Amino acid sequence: MSGLHARPALTSRATDTATPAHAANHGARGGFARRLRLRILAYRDIEFRSSQVPGIADGAGNGPQQECLLLVHIRKVVGQIHYQTCADCGEGLITGIDIEEPFHSTGLDTRALSHLRSRHPDTTWHSTVTRRTTRGVLRRMRIPAATPTARCTHTVPAPTYRAA
Template sequence: MHGQHARPTSTVFGPAPTAPTPPPPPPRGQVGAKHSRRVGFAGRLRRRLLAYRAIDFLSTHIPEHSGPGEECLLLVHVRQVVGQVHYRACSDCARGVITALVIDERFRSTGLANRALSHLRSRHPGLSWCSTLDLRTTRDLLRRMSIPTVPAAPHCSHAFPAAA
């Protein structure tokens, strides 16, 4: 009974001593430390809300060394680039070609790639989009978005003017 000798035995001076209560178990889906990454449904929902609320889209033009008309849509979260969509768009041909799609690992399966491609469609209305990507990770996304895959980027005579 170590430590019990200093406790009062009567209830005249206060309530009777009670045994300490154990801390509550961690919430379902959270394991490890208090601030560890959440897993399960709650973590996926949190990342999805973050992807829809806190991501900014910035469009940039890539210099001519990568090809004429090459542009990039940057997905930015708190001054950090978490994704990129490289594409070419020609309003004369009414065609857009997606050449690369990169999403940070923690934002995969959150709908961010779907949102980025929808943003491209709304930014360039009237263009028919296709893609040169044939990766396993993007194949289902492009099929869901009804974007056909072509073996090579179609040649656009407007992007490559004839040399004089």
């Protein structure tokens, strides 16, 4: 080995003092500045749009309604939270959290779950999401995992589709 890996990043030959590595690259957006910019974007420019997923509840409107909270940034969906609410039981079940990778660690997931709680103030929330990327936010928001015995009694089974 030549030992080049052990040299300091930048050195000035006249004074032989080390120059900070970020001095030559001060214009690049990386690290802290990028995360801060994305956090500001997540709080300022993201809109929440709600939509219902058809075909989950029965035609009379009984039972849990499958809904989706869309996180929209300038006509582009950057995240979705799938959930069911049952007005009869006052229970809510989060079934999926999908947020694009650039918006991870920006607080957007926490903001979206807080928005859900404010839209449905009398709802007790549970979650079936078990992915590692979403366990932390569910723990911070104090949303427990759903148990099979604590299901809504008004649940209507999803329709079964058969290939013709």
